[in-house]
Amino acid sequence: MASPLPPFTVRRGEPVLVxxxxPTPHETKPLSDIDDGEGMRFYSSGIHLYRANPSKSGQDPAKVIHDALSRALVPYYPLAGRLREEQGRKLVVDCFGQGVMFVSADADLTADDFGDVQSPPFPCFEEFILESTTIAGVEPVIDRPLLYIQVTRLKCGGFIFGQRFCHCVVDAPGGMQFEKAICELATGETxxxxxxxxxxxxxxARDPPRLSYPHLEYRDPAGGPHDRMLTTAPxxxxxxxxxxxxxxxxxLRQRAPPGMRCSRFELVAACIWRSRTAALGYTPEEEVRLSFIVNARGRADIPLPQGFYGNAFAYSVAAATAGELTGGDLGYALELVKKAKSAVTYDYLLSVADLMVLEGRPLFALTRTYIVSDVSHAGFKSVDFGWGEAVYGGPAKGGEGPLPGVTNYFSRAKNGKGEEGTVVPICLPRDAMEKFQLEVQGLTAEL
Structure with a gap:
């Protein structure tokens, strides 16, 4: 568990463009029609916490990372560019070496002050990531740096690496690929x-664009606009x-249908979706949804080029009425989750790209929808700038995007007994949390 932090101050230097x-090519590169949907137009935040390394005594991690970052931006030069919107809200990257934003900082904390932090949100994350300017509460991505980095030196000799990537240009594996490139250059590789x-x-999008699937992820659910998650004050x-x-x-496995093979993700997602629906008290006829990311990497039917770092995933949706979901057993929810997971093919991704062009790059539906992203196997802790493996590596926040209370990350962590498992930071109205806990306990108790 993360410890309450003692009083501290973070002293930031002056941000600079790296x-x-x-010299890199001066050109304009279009993003894909998966990259530039409305739901991608935000900055995704990550944090890595490192202890002191005696072999690095006297070395400034901020300078090491600054210099390696500058070198990594040569092969990854589009990340140093700026987004521009063309006709049809099409985003392109103007690559003229404008640079990414970087700041070094110092904090009156040690790595030990954070305790055994293993899952988001990272304590006081706002102090360790560099924000950009917001307009009416919204952070624009057009004509802004595509990456913000803050390196915060700790008084113990450790440090915190905080980054914020524009999601239009990288997904989580793509961002990790770039961070590991910085690591390699920071540790002596050429x-x-x-x-x-x-x-x-x-x-x-295809020419002409054509929809091959209904794409519930972009359609409002049946049953009207009512949703407590969208109206409850933070x-x-x-x-x-x-x-x-x-x-x-x-x-959970004991409650799965006999013979059904289920992944850990499928079991946890089905459990939370069903429990959450019951706790929020939706009426039986209201449609509820589970939306989750299906990654296209590593699949034979989607031959991505080696080294691809753009967005290569789609949101898939499991849907049912609240009455069907809470009235059925866990197996009913699992069937829906597994069916949705298997629906994403290359043709499905192209259909999403077509939808973006045909419908003005809409935001995915949020009403009575629970959106999850599994980052359990992303390898965040393996990011090593030369100081060793991270004590914590992962998302800065518990959820991101338009409404953090609607979105969740699934992370790997250990409990107090040293057992490894999946941790999910749930956010619900206070009066629904106890009901949710009881529902989860009922589904996870061994028979």
């Missing part, structure tokens, strides 16, 4: 081991991390 260390590939033409929300370890997973 540009590629060598070039990144993976050569980056743009490859965005793979996910461009001050009336409770935030509780839920841990699904060996005992909880065993309990």
């Amino acid at each position: 540009t590629p260390s060598e 070039s990144p081991s993976v050569t980056p590939a743009w490859g965005r033409e793979m996910f461009m 001050s009336d929300m409770a935030r509780v991390p839920f841990f699904f370890g060996p005992r909880e997973i065993a309990g």
Whole structure:
């Protein structure tokens, strides 16, 4: 568990633009029609916490990372560019070496002050990531740096690496690929081991564009606009991390239909979706949804080029009425989750790209929808700038995007017994949290 932090001050230096260390092509590169949907137009935040390394005594991690970043931006030069919107809200990157934003800082804290932090949100994350200017509460992505980095030195000799990527240009694996390129250059390599590939033409709309699927993820659910999650004030929300370890997973497996093979993600997602629906008290006829990311990487039917770092995923949707979901057993929810998971093919991704062009790049539906992203296997802790593996590595926040209370990350963590499991930071109206806890306990108790 993360410890309450003692009083502290973060002293930021003056932010600077870091540009590629060598001349790079001056050109305009279009994003894919998967990249530039409304739901991608935000900055995704991540944090890595490092302890002191005696072998690095006297070295400034901020300078090491600053210099490696400048070198990494040579092969990854589009990340140093700026987004521009063309006709049809099409986003392109003007690549003229404008640079990414970087700031070094110092904090009156040690790595030990954070305790055993293993899952988001990271304590006081706002102090360790560099925000950009907001307009009416919205952070624009047009004509802004595509990456913001803050390196905060700790008084113990450790440091915190905080980054914010524009989601239009990278997804989580793509961002990790770039961070590992910085690591390799910071630790003495002359070039990144993976050569980056743009490859965005793979996910461009067809000519003419045509929808092959209903794409519920972009359609409002049946039953009207009512949803407590969209109307409850943040001050009336409770935030509780839920841990699904060996005992909880065993309990869920006992409730799966005989012979059904289920992943840990499918079991946890089905459990939370069903429990959340019951806790929020939707009427039986209202449609409820679980939306989750299905990654296209590593699949034979989607031959991505080696080194691709753009967005390569789609949101898939499981849908039912609240009455059907809460009235059925866990197996009913699992069937819906598995069916939705298998629906994403290359043709499905192209259909999403077509929808973006035909319908003005809409935001995905949010009403009575629970959106999850599994980052359990992203390898955040393996980001090593030369100081060793991260103590914590992962998302800065519990959820991101338009409404953090609607979105969740699934992360890997250990409990107090040293058991490894999946942790999910749940955010619900206070009066619904106790009901949710009881529902989860009922589904995870071993029979």
